[in-house]
Amino acid sequence: MIPLYHDFTGETVLVFGGGTVGSRKASRFADEARVVVVSPGFDDRLVDLAEEDRESVELVRATPDAEAIHGWIDRVDPALVVAATDDAAVNAAAEAAALDTGALVNRTDVSAGDRSGGRDVRSVVVPATIEDDPVRVALSTGGASPALAKALRERIEAEIDGAGAMAELSGTLRAELKDRDVPPEKRREAIRRVVRSEGVWKALQKGDSYGRQEADSVIEEVLNR
CATH class of the missing domain: 3.40.50.720 (NAD(P)-binding Rossmann-like Domain)
Structure with a gap:
């Protein structure tokens, strides 16, 4: 399925x-x-x-x-x-x-x-769902183990904490880089670096402005290489 x-x-x-x-x-x-x-x-x-x-x-x-x-x-x-x-x-x-x-x-x-x-x-x-708007994860064990579905949901909830803020931030940055006529390959690399940056994830926990500042630093590092 x-x-x-x-x-x-x-x-x-x-x-x-x-x-x-x-x-x-x-x-x-x-x-x-x-x-x-x-x-x-x-x-x-x-x-x-x-x-x-x-x-x-x-x-x-x-x-x-x-x-x-x-x-x-x-x-x-x-x-x-x-x-x-x-x-x-x-x-x-x-x-x-x-x-x-x-x-x-x-x-x-x-x-x-x-x-x-x-x-x-x-x-x-x-399926069971785990949400951090606009991020949504669907989870199903095919009915084989509701207990496992519940346990996995609890684990995934902790893993995606803050994913909604990251989705909003990376979406905004992607649009801005496109408006700046940054080449597609560079855009993709920059956004990949942002979403994989522990520094950006930690900064977002303090607030959107902190996350944005850290993400801008990551992007400029990619663009200036």
Whole structure:
């Protein structure tokens, strides 16, 4: 499987199941999409999320049986359906109905490894993510080991601390060097030196201006050689 990013701005995500898994999925998409959760009961964190953001999260108290799934999908017209109930038959019905209507589907009770290459192109895995805006790292063990995914996420979080500030700085510098008509080869070398400089990373921890000053020194050293 190849990781891809998808923009859900202005789209709707329909979640079947309001337990721990459904709550986690709803929380994941609520920052970008409208989320509708259908379930006979809801995790406390999901209730809190809906109260905090009534425009983005809608909770519908109902028991989604296999026969009613198509009706819910027709009503909501989601871009993505998340099958997160504890009933395999309901999850299978949600998956089939989503694929029939052309929506993406994330079935939480079936791992990537269980598919043996038989996954439909619209059946997706939602990986764990580590973010330091605008840097985002996706992480998945294919469902084989959630514990390992959590452990790796914690390690990567420490590794990319400050990466967002570095991305912003290096992007600005790249544009400025281009405006100065610095040859492409020199531009690439200069930016490589900046992003690999321990001095720049440490300076950014003190503030953007310190990072910029250190980066300028690195760039001038490259350009003046």
